[in-house]
Amino acid sequence: PGYLSSFYFIDRALSYDDITALGGAHAAGAITAGPPAPPAAPLMARRVGAIGHRGGYFSGTPDNTLPGITRAFDSGAAGVEIDTRLTADGVCVLFHDDSLERTTDGTGALADTTLAELKLLDAGSWFDPSFAGTRVPTLAEALTTAKGRGIVYLDIKTPGQAPAFAE
Numbered sequence: 001p002g003y004l005s006s007f008y009f010i011d012r013a014l015s016y017d018d019i020t021a022l023g024g025a026h027a028a029g030a031i032t033a034g035p036p037a038p039p040a041a042p043l044m045a046r047r048v049g050a051i052g053h054r055g056g057y058f059s060g061t062p063d064n065t066l067p068g069i070t071r072a073f074d075s076g077a078a079g080v081e082i083d084t085r086l087t088a089d090g091v092c093v094l095f096h097d098d099s100l101e102r103t104t105d106g107t108g109a110l111a112d113t114t115l116a117e118l119k120l121l122d123a124g125s126w127f128d129p130s131f132a133g134t135r136v137p138t139l140a141e142a143l144t145t146a147k148g149r150g151i152v153y154l155d156i157k158t159p160g161q162a163p164a165f166a167e
Contacts, residue, residue, distance in 0.1 A: 051153070052080035054096060062103065062127035064094035066137050069145050079151030084139055086158045091115040092139040096157070102126070104136065111158070 052072025054063035059075055061068035064083055072080045083096040088111060100106035100113065104121040115138070124131025137145075139154075146152050 050075075050077045051151075052077040054081065054083060062124045062131050062134060064096055064103075064136070065123060065131070065134050066141060066145050067124070067131060067134060069142060073146065073149040077150060079153055080146060081153040081155060082139075082142055083155045083157050085110050087115045087118055088112050089114045093118065094137050094139065094142050098157070 052059060052068065052075075054068070059068065059071045059077075061071050069080050069082070082094050084092050085095045085098070087093055093110075093115065095103075095110050097103065098111065099109055100121065103126055104118075104123045105125065106113070106118075106121040110118070118136050121136065122132060122134065123136045124134025143152060
């Protein structure tokens with residue numbers, strides 16, 4: 001039980017003195033009352049931008065898909081974060097998990113699946129029937145979709161994956 005009465009973003013790491021001024025750290029946890037926080041400016045010095053996590057997953061679309069990227073940018077996101085993995089034939093694709101089960105109608109390890117096999121799988125129905133037929137995109141397809149719309153942050157899931165970006 002509890003509630004959040006305020007939330008404050010800052011653009012730097014807090015020093016010990018900063019943490020103390022905000023009430024300090026408490027062994028009993030965050031719900032322990034401390035002294036009142038010091039006054040804060042009513043507006044931040046710089047704009048906070050929204051990021052589409054997993055390519056817009058929380059915008060009502062399946063994660064790491066082209067509809068997700070499109071909706072995130074259409075909704076005003078400054079950027080999207082996408083997860084990348086390599087297929088069995090070395091193609092960089094958007095995919096979070098190491099197995100296919102959660103977000104496609106396939107089974108097994110993504111790393112054991114070729115791009116051609118992956119492109120046969122449905123990557124949208126698990127989320128909502130309206131996304132039936134959505135396919136797992138390649139990184140190239142994702143970058144083409146995002147081109148000129150904002151920042152693309154890559155979460156590289158496969159060790160040693162960097163050489164695939166050069167292709």
